[in-house]
Amino acid sequence: MYLPMALSDYESGLIDKMLAGDRASLARLISVAESRHKSLPEILRRLGPFMRDPYIIGITGPPGAGKSTITNELIRSYRGMDKKIGVLAVDPSSPFTGGAILGDRIRMHDHAMDDGVFIRSISSRGTHGGLSRATNEIIKLYGSYGMDYAIIETVGVGQTELDIVGVADTVLVVLVPEAGDSVQTMKAGLMEIADIFIVNKADREGAALISSEIKQVLSLKRQGGGWTPPVLLTSALRGEGIGGVIEGIEKHRSFQTESGMLKNKKEKRTEGEFSEIIKELIDEKIALKLGDPEVKKIYARVRSGEIDPYEGALLVISKII
Ligand SMILES: Nc1nc2c(ncn2[C@@H]2O[C@H](COP(=O)(O)OP(=O)(O)OP(=O)(O)O)[C@@H](O)[C@H]2O)c(=O)[nH]1
Ligand SMILES: [Mg+2]
Structure with missing residues (x-):
């Protein structure tokens, strides 16, 4: 069970240095989050008073559409505004391919010496939801470090974009002019989630066509909430259209x-996180009780078919709560 725990001097030191603007400490704290170390809840609790909400921009689209190139340009523009x-x-891929990550690193190298920028890749493997918990x-850590924006x-592909x-x-949903990404064949999912469409590589042929296709589909859809996603053209490689x-x-x-x-979104997010934490703590409690002879007996009864799994589950839960 989670109880407020003491942090080591090392961990407390990381917090202090990170709050003072040390990027290496931010990097170590992100590793703590990634490895799900048991000190994480206490670290986040201590950072609470210093946390501010960065504005969170999601950028998604097919492989190679230019998401990282656009991100790079967004960084440049926002840095210009201080x-x-x-x-x-x-990264949904295995750690062994690493190609996309490496590509991102190289392109974003421009910002390597800038304290106002921090870039990290994580793998989404092994998380049920796709996007890792x-x-x-990590967004909270960025918020504590003083980031104004977080770009994810x-x-x-798969579930992560949803x-x-x-x-x-x-x-932001990024598409490119090439056929095959044509709106008809586009996954309904991407169409639904965009607040802003970007047709990147507008230096190539077909950008106007795909953007009018998107607009047409949008005009047929009933818009909920009163926001109509704009369809913007960019040539990120040349830095064109980023202002838009x-x-x-x-x-x-x-x-x-x-x-x-x-405000609604943030409240929903907090609520979702709260439910996740409850589930995590219950899982932990069950794991702790697995060795308990009483619980072992219940497992054996389910295995043999003497009781059904639901009945068994209720019995286990009644033992731990
Ligand atoms: N012609 C053209 N090429 C572009 C443009 N923007 C990006 N590219 C190129 O498209 C390729 C992919 O760009 P990335 O920014 O890595 O695309 P991505 O969507 O981040 O790719 P993944 O992360 O691997 O899915 C690179 O070779 C870029 O140089 C553009 O506006 N025009
Ligand atoms: Mg990329």
């Missing part, structure tokens, strides 16, 4: 602030 940015690239905690990059809705305040993206993000932010949507 805003601090934390980036988290969630650590994502929320996920590849739009989970981004639960994490981000504004979701920033403007779109800030418009969406104001819209959500004024309508109360932003």
